[in-house]
Amino acid sequence: MQAGAEFKYELLWVVLVGLIFALLIQTLAANLGVKTGKHLAELCREEYPRYVTICLWITAELAVICDDIPQVLGTAFAFNILFKIPVWTGVILTVLSTLLFLGVQRFGARKLEFIIAAFMFTMAGCFFGELTYLRPSAREVMKGMFVPSLKGKAAAVNAIAxxxxxxxxxxxxxHSALVLTRKTPRSVKSINAACRYFLIECSLAFAVAFLINVALVSVAGTVCSANDLSPADANTCSDLTLQSTPLLLRNVLGRSSSVVYAVALLASGQSTTISCTFSGQVIMQGFLDTKMKGWVRNIITRVISIAPSLIASVVSGPTGAANLIILSSMLLSFELPFAIIPLLKFSNSSKKVGPLKESIYTVVLAWTISLAIIIINAYFIVWAYADWLIHNHLQRYANALVSMIFFMLMASYIIAIVYLVFRKDIVVTYISAQERVETGSGGALASLADGDKPPPVREDLVDASM
Structure with a gap:
């Protein structure tokens, strides 16, 4: 919504490219789980040295925490709108609401997901209704969607976020772990069918997500660029936060826009708890080969996430909290290579998936987009630092010290990426048909909770197209 308010439809192409790429790599993650019977964190632990595994685990945990921060602040803003309490108080209340929310899961995760989906589609319906009322220029929307454009540093910041x-x-x-809960026979035919099913499932989900995101950006862009915008509304659009976003829904919902938006925002923020909790369990179990109770892991993550959110909301208020959401989203983008590079390498490794490697076209496309994102991220951080260095007022020795630390971190970041890209796979996890006969393994893939290793793929069923 900030992207729409500040740059109208200019960044819609980022949404399109981002969702296409997300669909591609999430499908690869699901396929990797189906083909190997192990999720990505487990494969990383088996493949890389201990110190590399620890570093990858830390970056993965940071990604969970960074995604928790918008959830915490979103819930806090929802409390602020509904009960008129300070944002920092709402941040503290998220601990209690999260524990309550997790307790409701005991009555059935599917029922809980249905309730959340109902809230989310209510919010989406409001924005689609507003979009119908506003009727933005289809030509401008399509131009923003298919003609890449970045005008200035602020646009680059929003694009990366x-x-x-x-x-x-x-x-x-x-996602590579969730597919393991579905028992898939270990024949090539069954595995290929499962991969097609997950592709269709992901495509439908991302199609809905794309439409919702386009509606959000378009509504914000149309409302905030209107010629008859009042001075108060123009000021709100210039510094749009989750707290002031109900402005965008006034045409459809009128005075009730704040309440409906806050309830949907509360459901949206809390729904992230489910994925973050499951992700934390999968990451910790996979990288460290250990298990921790879900509520313990969730409390630890929540406390760590609340610290920066609480500081930002107390020191800088709603604006600082909104900027923290942008910063956390940017950090997620910088942490992406440490998950996606192992995924792409394992998906095309004979030692990991045997004859079930992804097609060369899929691999080339995924690597091309991934490397482009990595280069853009590195370029942006150097550019941002150079701009800060020119305009800051620190003493020379302070600038020298900061520059030394910055270049050490950048060098470490680049070296780590180069290491992951060019390191050859060593550990063989794929088991041939002959080894299967010798070990007497068979049957179907066990569920993730069972922790059993799956039997190997039946090579005798590999068709000619493989």
Whole structure:
């Protein structure tokens, strides 16, 4: 919504490219889980040295925390709108609401997901209704969607934040694990059928997500660029936060826009708890080969996430909290290579998936987009630092010290990416048909909770197209 308010439809192409790329890599993550019978974190632990595994685990945990921050602040803003309490108080209340929310899961996760989906589609319906009322220029919307444009540093910041919010690293670990709860026979025919099913499932989900995101950006862009905008509304649009967003729905909902928006925002923020909790369990179990109770893991993550949210809301108020959401989304984008590079390498590794490697076209496309994102991220952070260095008022020795630390971090970041890209796979996890006969393994893939290793793929069923 900030992207729409500040740049109208200019960044819609980021939403389109981001969701297409997210669909591609999330499908690869699901396929990897189906083909290997292990999720991404487990494969990383088996493949990389201990110190690399620990570093990857830390970055994955940071990704979960960064995604938790918007959830915490979103819930706090919802409390602020509904009960007129300060944002920092709402941040503290998120601990209690999260525990209550997790307790409701005991009555059935599917029922809970249905309730959340109902709230989310209510919110989406409001924005679609507003979009119908506003009737933005179809030509301008299509231009913003298919003609890439970035005008200035602020646009680049919002673009990177959009990528970070759409393509979340922790979701790759989660999605590669969720498919293991569905028992898939270990024949090539069954595995290929399962991969097609997950592609269709992901495509439908991302199609809905794309329409909702386009509606959000378009509504914000149309409302905030209107010629008859009052000075008060123009001021709100210039500094749009989750607290002031009900402005965008006044045409459809009138005075009730704040309440409906706040309820939907509360459901949206709390729904993230489910995925973050599951992701934390998967990441910790996979990288460290240990298990921790879900409520313990969730409390630890929530406390860590609340610290920066509480500081930002107390020191800078709603504006600082909104900027923290942008920053956390940007960090997600920078953490993405440490999840996506192992995923792409394992998906095309004979030692990991045997004859079930992805097609060369899929691999080339995924690598091309991934490397483009990595280069853009590195370029942006250097550009942002150079701009800060020119305009700051620190002493020379302070600038020298900060520059030394910055270049050390950048060098470490680049070296880590180069290491992951060019390191050859060593550990073989794929088991041949002959080894299967010798070990006597068979049957279907066990569920994730069972923790059993799956039997190997039946090579005798590999068709000619493989």
């Amino acid at each position: 959009l990528f970070g919010s759409i393509i979340t690293p922790y979701n790759l670990f989660l």
